[in-house]
Amino acid sequence: MRTYRYRLFGLCVESDHRLQAPMTLAPPEATPELHFRCALGTQPPAPPDLLYASPEHNRLGESVVQLYAMPHGVLMRFPRVADFRLSPGEIDCRLADPDLAFMIDICLLGHVMAYYLELSGVAALHAGAVAWGGQAVLFAADRTGGKSTLVASAVAAGLALLADDIAALELRGGAVWCRPGFPQMKLTPEQAQRFAGGAEGFGLVHPSFAKLNVPAERVGSLATAPLPLARIYLVERRAEAADASVSIEPVAPGEALIQLVRHSFLAELLDGHAAHPGFGETGSLHAQRFHRLAALARAVAVRRLCYPSGYQHLPAVHAAVRADLAAPGAP
Template identity: 50%
Template sequence: MPRLRLFGFETLADMDLATPMAESSPSAGPELSFSCLPADPAKMQAPTDNALYLSNSLNGSGDPSVQLFEVNESTWLMRFPGIADFYLMSGEIECRLVDPRLAFMVDVLLLGHVMACYLERQGILALHAGALAVGHRAVLLAGQRGAGKSTMVTSMVAAGFSLMADDIAAVEENTGVVICRSAFPQVKLTPEQLGRFVKGKGRSYPRFHPGFPKLSVPVADLGNFDLGPRPVGAIYLLERGHEESVVIETLPPARAVAELARHSFLGHVLEATPMLRDRFAHLARLASAVPVKRLGYPDGFCHLADVHAAIENDLEAKE
């Protein structure tokens, strides 16, 4: 059975994922098991009385496209109607796939919503951010749509900084120490980003999801992957196009907590669950332990190197 490292968990899987994965340590015992089984229609009835979340977005059949249920005290069910059910238990994730022709969706769902939910249930915050190793620390980059997060992460990897996470940064705080776990060695690039940052490879890459243009690219074709974990040096909230030069400003605590909540990967899903109070307290501890900063920078690829240098200088100023 394949063994891999997924968001810091030594994972035993019953299938090979199409997405590049970091190899597991041979001496480490598994902390998480993942299995994918054919769905049994007789067992597909969801516990509707225990719905934690039903998305406003609907699928082609008119059902909420993402559904979350509490099966019992130890098990949650994340359902993607017509595609798969994922049962989340401590140390175990089980996928029940509706149609084997939809096997390509296992990676998409597992490495997005499902793992984010699993992390949160383990007390690990899943932030919608990229993460890179800068020196001995992790740097997180978040931003609203259009802020340039994907391009900035890609440009930093191409410039020699090691990737830790492309889209979901797994962060945990314990007695004032905040660390970031590494996700998996893949980046999702648009064809334009691919042409600019991945030179001379002569390869074609599959789409991460058939409905979206971004391609699944092994980070080895761009730069390096850092296995982590690493202490978090700072969290930067990117704002592109509003400044004539790079500007970095530390946010006050209340705004920092609000921004971290806004950049939680599944904040809209988990806000109606019993986890809400503990998550808010976790975000507050994170904001008090790690600086959260606004990073404004001019639009244009020519300014990316200036942003890289500004981040390094800002981190050095902390020491």
């Protein structure tokens, strides 16, 4: 059976399934750290130990994401779509409907990998990140906060993409490092037109949504190695008005911790169960995650970045970030 090797969130992943998203290939000599396997099969009855059920439901009234405890890991179920069994070093997928094969990428590169990272002691934030002067700079925002536009504009301006939607952060000896994700960006047709030179030829992220899967190379370059994290910016884009100013303000550590918790990629899911442990760790995943985020808030400067809506203001935003990174005392 043919296998594929990818670099994904700092891991060498060996897979018997070819992912459709653009991926960074791992060198042949790399040792696999995670094995991903996928097969067709019906979903068996749910295990008894339900950890979490999302408040969003499908047309049959089923929670669209369900999480169950298993003897040696967890089962993440997307009803009538796929099951993903997660255990240390392994993710096994059972696809329920071959017509939904496009959902493998969506599930694996989103919820499944974010949860695997958290179980492995790596924080997965809902944020974009770019390489800026040999360091990582992270932009976190709510869904309409302008994160995608800001990250795409920075990459188009010459910075390298580290992460588009999930920023994987780990602590190393008191410093925080950002792992590279995969070379794809989710852009609206308008964003693709502006930053990728056109919106034609890109597939939809999901048939029900307008965003497009755009290879990062169509926008700019990609960073392929972990980088030390210099800043976390909490992005707030205000409605375009007469005030065209850009402001960057420090965030106190206590507030920074609250915001990091809120911007976790799986914040609701991770808060939905407190007792289940991570891989090879003692205590609850909830407690482990809180201490991990508290350490991140202490180790990295968090800033609130406010700017007006409108593409014409983005160069001023870039300049403000550049000045903040160059300020005395900056890492």
